[in-house]
Amino acid sequence: MKNDTITISKIVKNVSQKYNEGYYTVCWVKDEIKGLEIDGVLYPNMSNSIFFLDKKVNWKLYIKDDNSNSGYILNLADEVLSHPLLSKLHISQIRMFNTGTVPLLKLSPGIEKRTQAILEMIDELLGSHLNNKEDALISLLNTFFVYCDGQCNIKTIVDKNHTKANIVYAFKQMVDQHLAKSHEVSFYASLLNISTRYLNECVQEVLNVSSKNIIIEQLLIRSRHALKFTNKTIKEIGYELGFSTPDYFSYFFKSQTGVSPSELRKSVTS
Structure with a gap:
């Protein structure tokens, strides 16, 4: 380069x-x-x-x-x-x-x-x-x-007449607010008073990714940041992000990134 x-x-x-x-x-x-x-x-x-x-x-x-x-x-x-x-x-x-x-x-x-x-x-x-x-x-x-x-917001200004874009915008805001409480798409669909199927349809049409992908992406963003820039233990990070056990958090992280939380942290400090 x-x-x-x-x-x-x-x-x-x-x-x-x-x-x-x-x-x-x-x-x-x-x-x-x-x-x-x-x-x-x-x-x-x-x-x-x-x-x-x-x-x-x-x-x-x-x-x-x-x-x-x-x-x-x-x-x-x-x-x-x-x-x-x-x-x-x-x-x-x-x-x-x-x-x-x-x-x-x-x-x-x-x-x-x-x-x-x-x-x-x-x-x-x-x-x-x-x-x-x-x-x-x-x-x-x-x-x-x-x-x-x-x-990122879907657009600088969401068109008030674009119902699906508004739903997706609200969904992303709710994921940001309630991520530690639930990782399930159905939870956010319930908060929005719509079906899980319709929420998936809206997110796919507006962002061209799945609703679950938005949740996973947020979990990875917060995981990486905590592992790289804080002294919190892997156990603490997992619980703060809403994972039931440290093992489940480690399994999720490695399945999504190819490395374990401890391996990522080691690569940053080495």
Whole structure:
């Protein structure tokens, strides 16, 4: 991977990018900015948000005069998103970097801290001369994109007339809130006062994945984060995520990822 295939910079001044500059861009706006203009459309007074900008769009970012650090801009070349680890994600280029609509994540305070930590590590790694730097960068990007996909709204604004999209949006919010209570699709269908079959139909049509996949994805996101960034025991993590026994948690994690929780933790600390 060439040195310029991944670049990252803090948002400390007005910045712009033209469609022919060849990079996909992840723009994380932390502190409030004056606005982000995309193909002539201004999104004013944005804060605590992530934009995914296709390389075919023109965009300009306007910061406030008193802002010393408003977030990060991460630029990625084609070959980065084509990496085997990233290409396996169902949050593909089509879903993430879409010229028809601009995917936007609104972040809660807790998610904001995790986002900042990942981007700061990417910034630090890019300026280092560590061995296996490329592998570490791809791993961080994978964690970032998987986490984003789990938290992402279906659209920046859900169409009030699109009933199925609203149902799926509500489902994802409920999974985020009640994940430790239940891992069963039927539980969330009951909360929504619809049948399990209809919920599955809605999720498949809107997101092109199964309802169960959404639940599994959230469990894996939270598992990985806890294993990598906390000192909680595997037993504690399993119980906090709603697994009945540590053995069942380990079985679930290994069946989904190919490695056990202890193996993942060991790989991070070694």
